[in-house]
Amino acid sequence: MVERHHFEEIAQVLDGHASGRDSYVEASWRRCVELYGMDPMRSDPAHIVSDTEFRIHRDQADWMIGAARSSLHSLFRQVAGQNYVLLLTDAKGVCVDFFGDDLFVDDLRTAGLYLGSNWAEDLAGTCGVGACIVTGEPVTVHQGDHFGNAHTGLSCTAAPIYDSLGQLAAVLDISLLRSPAPKSSQNLAMSLVTAAARRVEMANLMAASRREWVLRFSSSPEFLDVDPEAAVSLDGSGRVIGATHAAKRMLTRGKSLIGEPIESLLGVGVDDLPDLMRDRPTEDRVISLSDGGAVFGHAIAPQAPRRAATGKISGEKRTSSGFRATLADSDPGMQRVLTQAERLAPTQVPLLISGESGSGKTKLARAIHMASRRGRFVELHCAGSSADMLRVALSGEAGPGTVLFRRIEEMPEDVARVVAGLLDALPDMRPIATTGLAPAELMARKILPPALYFRMSGAVLDVPPLRERQDLGWLIDRLLRRRRGGEMRLTPSARAELIARDWPGNLRELGNVLDVACALAETTVIDSPDLPAAPKTRAPEQDLEAVLDACNWNMARAARRLGVNRSTILRRIRKDGLRPPD
Template sequence: MRNSVIDQHISNVYSSIENKGIEKNVVINSWKRCIETFKLDPLSRQPSRVLTHSELQNHTYPIEEFITTAREGMKTLYAQVQALDYVVLLCDRKGVTVDYIGNDRLNKELRNSGLYLGADWNERHAGTCAVGTLINEHEPMTIHQQDHFDIVNTTLTCSASPILDHDGQLLAVLDVSALHSPKEKSSQHLLLKLVQMHARFIESAHFLNYYREHTILKFDFNVCTLSTNCPNLIALDNHNVIVGANQNARKIMARELGIKDITSQLLTGFEFTSLFELSKSKNTASFDYYLFISRNTGLSFFCDIQTPKTKSKRLFNPVQNTTHEPVNIVAEIDKLAGHDPSMSKVKQLANKFAPTDINILIRGETGTGKEVLAKAIHDSSKRSDGPFIAVNCAALPDSLIESELFGYKSGSFTGANSKGKSGLILAADQGTLFLDEIGDMPSSLQTRLLRVLAEKEVTPVGSDKPIKVNFRLISATHQEVAPQNAPNKNDFRADLYHRLNGATINLPPLRDRQDIYYLISKLIGKESNVNLSKSSLEVLTEYAWPGNIRELKNVINYACTLCDGKGIRSEHLPDYVFIRDPFIVNKHSHSPIRHLETLSEEGQELLLTLRNNNWNATASAKKLNIGRATLYRKMKKFNIISPNNTDLTY
């Protein structure tokens, strides 16, 4: 006859999962999985599953470095619980115990109970237990005595906490267990807090070790924690782009970006200073630290900078010149781009010229954001309270462009408004006039525009009375209109060009920019829960983008519609973004260089790196510490083409 303890346990398990009125918790959810999904029997008395040495190596080998790092934290934790005969287990993400510290005198009993090296605590085998249930529920927990599913484990108590990796994904589980303990589950409350604390210590130590060749920012509200166990960590690459963040830092960044999922890939890949401002602390009590201020919420943190462990990495320096204040780029211009060297120059130029009345000529391919840049300059200028009038010169018919720009007097031509019209130039008075695609302006109107710019007055069609006008002109073109670069282009006046070109700002095409991740996150929007899979990001970063940002916007809208508010995967992208244009070969020989020995030293390094990375452009660029756009330019320079894009092989 079964005793009352067994009967009570069986009754609790089955009545809890069958009673719809009981509020479900992690234990009941686990019991339900054990019966309905894993087909386990709570009375089976399953022996603990312990892996052989060779089987265990398959679990320990991939994370050897992490196990070594975690060992110190396990020792510290064990020193605090060994007097009560608790053991400390470190399990991998699959639930296998990859490290263990316990009392040698209890080895036999601990091994029989599965509290030992190599034990498999996956819920599929062991039923409800702290390690296996945590893997399914993703939260710290204590599974105490009768909470266990298998009757053989109901004398144990186990408290576990997750250890996350730099992407916010589960890396391992830290567990403290005992063969015997007080009956009340509340007796384990402080123990669980202790396990959670040491899990965070191990997580931070692993993060610091993993990113030892990167710049690491340690930040907190309390300056005293920066030199001890800092809770918030961010890793930056040598371009100050965020490449990793620990769990606490991810929560802060997610709040700043309006993202709920701390594992979202949108939490990395953008320039640090686009989200936070970093400056040297003026507080003498914290002289050695920086102040870390959110651009969105204004929250302020103390920050310490840990420099890379290798000399080859460029140090992060928020104050680039110690004798000058860092360049303060206004928000309207700063948000145009994330980290990209060419766009950084664009932002600096725009920031310098915005407060002036200098005429600006913006050059760039169709879809690169010329009007967006012009509007940002207007919004950052002293004319920001005035109108911003945008005119697409290529979109207006030749018969209407003169009257639209200069206005007309009543009755000046058939079909004219009886009251006349002031025109777009006059509408821009006290503000900014933006003439897009200025290269398409008819030559007959270029002379009139030149006079308007010279005299600061406009004469409507059909009138002989000029009207004074005060505006700032920004023009844009995708064509080559400079007379020195296009001597045979006779339809654009050189004198007008020089009047327009007070300053030229060149917008790079999207294919040459390194901040596509930032642009995607901006297009998806802060309020959206949509994130981007790694495979879809790789597709988007390797596409040529002939339509530039306008095309990217269309692709993101298309993908967001198909993914139904969930993560964007590669199958949600339009077919044409998977097309790869072959790399350009020598125009005269029409053939690539085949032999390594015919290349210069720089070319040989490039070719070997591409081969070693299976011709993956992103991985090769990262290995060479250059941008993908630079990689493509170097491939063209040395006439190297990918075997994936040609029938030729190397």
């Protein structure tokens, strides 16, 4: 009965009726159905990542765990004995650190309040961590606020943790398996978790800024020197190079601070900072704000150079070469490929890069060459090439370099027979080949002579297709910034439509779609009608239940097949009285 009521409440929200719940909860319910294709009648268990995936997320978050551990210890002591559990997740929603009572650990594991659980909204539905990631703000998702029936007993309060460049780095969540019915019962939890997140950001900024001036400030003087509200770090000219999220909110009402001169934000310049150090009374360290208000400041001078701490929360990618930040964000599949590429780049090992058309194979090859610093880069298109063309292209090569064979499966047989000999004559030229086929298929179909295949495939890098990547939103933003001077923006509906597509043409198709949308948009805002239509492979008059069965009752996939919205699928399910198989 409770499940039916929950389903009906969500259905009313989808039909445009108010539920009385917080607006971010209703918005999340709509996303769950219309964007992710979720079914509120299903009681799906918590999503736990594999051991391999967890190790990847944990390794990437090691720096974040270190920055947050002290604040988590302190917060857990504050709530000890009240049955709370603390989760620290990365920006993708995967729990990488955990504090909880050992007496309830089995119940916590079952509920997903444990290491390795993934609370991203598109997997877990409406929840504290997922809503926090989407909104970028502290939220409480209490009992029936949750979308999935499996989680309606939980109460979860989460706060975002931002890096010093203003990007979301983590989420701190405090949850209860069972709690009092009123949502207001979690007001104290909200105060505690937001304060803890603020302290994590402060600790990171201080650790990352030992060689720069740091200006910390508060609206009252009592706790300025021991627990300030906000802080910025400054370069030698007084420009902001790092800030906590509270500083961004206090000084610019949410706009970026990076690069701004401090005197444009506060009534002080870099030469005034020594007067704000701790040897003066707190009450005397008053700084005027641009809006006429005032705060109390505490300046900390640059310290002696120290060995750089590893794993700080910062805007930089943790990599020894620069190419990773241009090719992917935090997609696990691409990160594995790039980690391998980064380690192989300085070697002589021949590389075979496989992947679908338009997935970025050539770009990866060029990035590997740049990271290797091997001199000249020669690019050869195998389709229609001849042995004579190959000899001309490679003639006169001296010293180290890289030769790229694009689409090696299209190399003519007579050319393939002479390539190995040419490469042996040019030992300093490292071969990299790309292919649209799986390496096993190259061998099985005997497209290349075995000797040449093994000569070209010292290591294989498999680039995942766009539809499998978890950083699609990041890729969309990155490509959009390169168009029309970076002025174009997407409406939420346009962004949702792009993310829902299958992208058979991968990055090449995405780039073309954005080019068309930028050309068609009448302003700097791209809306859904500005997007070129995605190809439809199925007609909408198909039998709905048969399509749902074929899609394993994934409503997003079924909607794509039928060419309709997810909300239409849900309404048809209700109208026809359809239910998923047990």
